[in-house]
Amino acid sequence: MVLKETLLRHGYRFESDTDTEVIPKLAKFVYDRLSEGTSVNGEETQEVTFSQVVMEVMRQLEGAYALIFKSSHFPSELVACKCGSPLLLGVKDAAEPEMKMDQFINNDLLHDKRQGRPKEYFLASDGSAVVEHTKKVLVIEDNEIAHIKDGSLSIFKFDTAKARKIGGVPRPASVQRALSILEMEVEQIKKGKYDHYMQKEIHEQPDSLTTTMRGRLIRGGESKMKSVVLGGLKDHLRTIRRSRRIVFIGCGTSYNAALAARPIVEELSGVPVTMELASDLVDRQGPIYREDTAVFVSQSGETADTLQALEYAKSHGALCVGITNTVGSAIARGTHCGVHINAGCEIGVASTKAYTSQIAVMTMLALALGDDSISSRIRREAIIDDFFDLPSKVREVLKLDIEMKELANLLMEEQSLLIFGRGYNYATALEGALKVKEVALMHSEGILAGEMKHGPLALVDETLPIIVVATCDATFSKQQSVIQQLKARKGRLIVMCTKGDAPSLCSSGACRFIEVPHVEDCLQPIINIVPLQLLAYHLTVLRGYNVDQPRNLAKSVTTQ
Ligand code: UD1
Ligand code: BG6
Secondary structure, eight states: HHHHHHHHHHHHHOOOSSSSHHHHHHHHHHHHHHHHTTTEEEEEEEOOOOHHHHHHHHHHHOOOOEEEETTTTTTTTTEEOOOOOOOEEEEOOOSSSOOOOTOEEEETTTBHHTOOOOOEEEEEGGGGGGGTTTTTTEEEEEEEEEEEEEEHHHEEEOOOOHHHHTTOOOOOOOOOOEEOOOOOOOOGGGGGTOOOHHHHHHHHHHHHHHHHHTTTEETTTTTTTTTTTTTTTTTTTTHHHHHHEEEEEEOOHHHHHHHHHHHHHHHOOOOOEEEEEEHHHHTTOOOTTTTEEEEESSSSSSSSSHHHHHHHHHTTTEEEEESSSSTTOOHHHSSSSEEOOOOOOOOSSSSSSSHHHHHHHHHHHHHHTTOOOOOOHHHHHHOOOHHHHHHHHHHHHTTTTTHHHHHHHHHOSSSEEEEEOOOOGGGHHHHHHHHHHHHHEEEEEEEEEGGGGGGGGOSSSSSSEEEEEOOOTTTHHHHHHHHHHHOOOOOOOOEEEEOOOOHHHOOOOOOOEEEEEEEEEOGGHHHHHHHHHHHHHHHHHHHHHSSOHHHHSSSSOOOO
């Protein structure tokens, strides 16, 4: 606002209300000012450079951004910079032999002209946009500037804090950067036989879960031991076990995944687990202590609220653990240790396969934390056994696709959908409702069934559709009673239950059922969410909305 007001005072006119528009206008303003300062009596004394203009703009900006500048004043030049938001540079050189991972390059190596080799550069916020051109990338860090001029690239660091302090632009320092290789295949960003990415990603879950588990679950061998190995955490498990509290922090689907894993982490570690929505933790400046382990869950690893919560927790001395899907992301780099969920590139804005892989990883975290306890050994081994069956069980539940399409047909004209769950499946209710609202643009609410009598029951009548998750676990009899009470109010019920349980839940034929295969209670949310993902997908298609890019939403929310 301050910058915009200044520019308005100087006669600039704006065509939009976006803060983005302020930046090019500011660049023009800065360019004019710098040009005036370098001419005496109309004679040029010193040339204004493009990077000088950009640095001056950066000095004045606050908040998160990733920017690429082009200007008619500087033909054949391009300047890119970032702060907070992700930016990477792809480097393609057809004539160059394959580069090795982490090969260090300096600016000389990137000078095409000197080496006489043509190069192409790609700037993007995410590897998936670059991978079809090249796998060689440089991750641009905060306050770095990439300057491409006549085909040559140079990267330098610009100290914005110092610039603000001295009220001018200090001399930038040239930096050496490592080239890394994207671990992603072009096929991952293609839809293949599917109509939409969300559909593809839902159906990929047997494979994405297999990749998440690969090399991390051990069964058999000579000792017949069943155990979990999380390479990124093995040196930190003792510290986590001894922490006073584990705090799960995330936004949206990632928060829901942490909520699904919370009971098993508490059960197997014995450490109390609290839940924090990242923005709320920061708003409240909630207490975080040195004795805490703060676990940051984020598919993209770039969500601004989660990143800010990470900086906050770090400054309070907590051990910071990341659970992310994106190697090299800001959260993966900023945490002390962590686990990559390895679910593969997720393109649909509504998270599906990342959700199930996040739950799988956090359940593995629980197993690893409980590894030193003899009393929970049978329980842990049963979970590990079911982990191995999980991909085939997910394949089985995916067969409900047609059934879910029929259900979507029945519900497509509705205004609202309630989903009741409890225990492990409170998260299923929240996540199912989130999917329905974000893609199908239908009001939907996930409700803790234990809270039913404290308000939601007033909504129940013969028209409002209600999904009740009542798969077999320790809360089953309580859910039986919830179903009875909803039926007594003539509720329009769709009950998700374990195969074979339907008669014990509703014999009158008044309910519709979604029957799913049974797994250990802590893994059941992975199975149960799949039909709800399919339902949200079909509702969206039938209602004629954009599945992969729902209105007003973004895949990575890199601003607050
Ligand atoms: C790692 C390799 C994997 C290899 C395996 C073989 C990477 C990215 N992973 O997997 O390719 O097959 O060893 O043993 O090279 N980390 C964070 N924060 C996060 C996520 C991860 O700090 O949010 C850190 C971890 O502490 C660890 C590193 O990143 O130091 C890699 O984590 P992860 O990929 O989960 O480790 P492995 O499964 O052992
Ligand atoms: C956005 C996405 O809101 O960010 C959601 O649309 C996602 O799908 C949320 O759950 C959090 O993102 P991330 O990358 O931190 O898991």
